[in-house]
Amino acid sequence: MMANDRSRVLITGITGRIGSHLTSELLARDVAVRGLVIPNDPLRSEVDPSVEVVEGSLDDAVALDVAVANVSHIVHLAAVILYQPHQDELIWRVNVEGTRNLMRAIQQRPPSPLRLLFASSDQVYPGPFPQYTPTDEEHPLEPTTAYGISKLIGEELTRHTARVVPNCRFTIVRFCHNQTWQEILDPHGFFAERQFYVKGRLAWLLDSGRTDSVTTESIRRLRAVDADDNPLLLSLTDTGEPLVLEMMDTRDIAAGLVPALFRPEAEDNVYNFAPDSTVSFTEVVPYMGRALDKRWVEVKLPGAPARSNLSGAKAMRDLGVRARYSVFNMIDEASRTGHHR
Template structure:
């Protein structure tokens, strides 16, 4: 099978490419930056998803599409680019896929379409109302609607996957990582919030700085610690394969992520034992992050079996951190 993977230079796209090539598929990557990959069975088109010419070239001879590429940002200045990539780019890709006779189109959506940070009930299932409250979530919701339009039109088989938060295990204990740095380490969190322009929050965090590197246990304004899903990239790849291959997936919408949510107090205690850093507790303004999303539908209907629990991820993260420290 020849598969187009958008976002091929990204974390999930790169791993998906590795997996499909290993099992014998032919892969064409598409991203705004070159992957530098040189492998039998792989070629790529460098370009934006809203560039109709580049998309038409990428779609030539393709049987299936994994549309993983997206622009994610919390900065207001990035909204035009985010809507161009995630909305107009998805429209261009869908139209080109229909024109090219693609058989299956798998769309990477997000739990932000619900939204997970303000759930009406728990656990969040695929039947939860779609009430996106972030610009990124809105772009994904609009993308879903366009996918459903093509599905109704009979353009191809479509599968919508609402992605959990995803990380490579080795990122968990890396202060410099994009997600885990500011999520679990105090000073990277200060830098992140200052970069967002949230000066009041940055000062609140700075006031808790013990004068040495520290972890942060974030709680909401009522003192409730955060809870969320953290899914290993390898489990996401398993889910993508099922969406690509299983006949039962056609026309479906599935939450793709870890089975159990992560409670931050227990996780931070384990992280602290590995790093030796103290854990600083800070109550932040707002409702905070606290949710549980059900993957039962994907497990029941497609046989999804996530293997990388947060415990297994943390063991690998500790090994990766030790290796970095030895350098």
């Protein structure tokens, strides 16, 4: 289903990190956009005035019925990304029950052609322990986190809806780790706080409530280097191996969603979105330190080495998805504009 003057796209999670950029991409192509916005969302004022806003959440059946009516495309981005054990119930309520509610609304609407895109995650694969790398779309799905399980269930709900709704075609996109340039240096940012700052990692481990030997020893070692200036953290395994993964700018994710949403080759297909190379934190953290004029500390923490290598080759081949911004570009932009305070 190609974009045309009758295309109308519903975006759930429209005020989020990817949804806001996707909105800009679609409006630039004169595509009509409707957004589901939760009540009292502090970011609602940032939604473009040309967007039709439906206020409601994924547990509001009336709002969902209004949101899905008379649209040609739906992009389901709304989700919570959480990893602490005590957050599992919230993950289930939003990511699983919320997705089921949306799919129910789609199944109950009057039949008309529909393209349904579900935003999934590399967490549906077995985390940093894949059977082979690069990890492509054919790799067995073996999530190891509640978040990953919720995304796998969402994929199956999407496939089921496409089977039972006439003229409904689906696309599933599994994102690698992604960041906005505004948050990559933020000591209070969702990812940066616990990955790049000593105090953030320490607080995250303490909040987990876990008492296993790996967590306890990690807390002890981090406390030994904790300081008032909150140094950057370069965490290594006991054998000296750093975290290695893919990092993709949310602007590149959003740009890639446009062909995933409209190109016919993406119909009933699954894609990984990832850059063509990984990055080691032994490169990233010192680069951050120089950009911020801030010291960093190396800390060996117990546990297996975390290495991710997701293959985005299929999306690059079929859809032309490419990473225009590297993690170093993001750091430069954040440092230059002061987004690190």
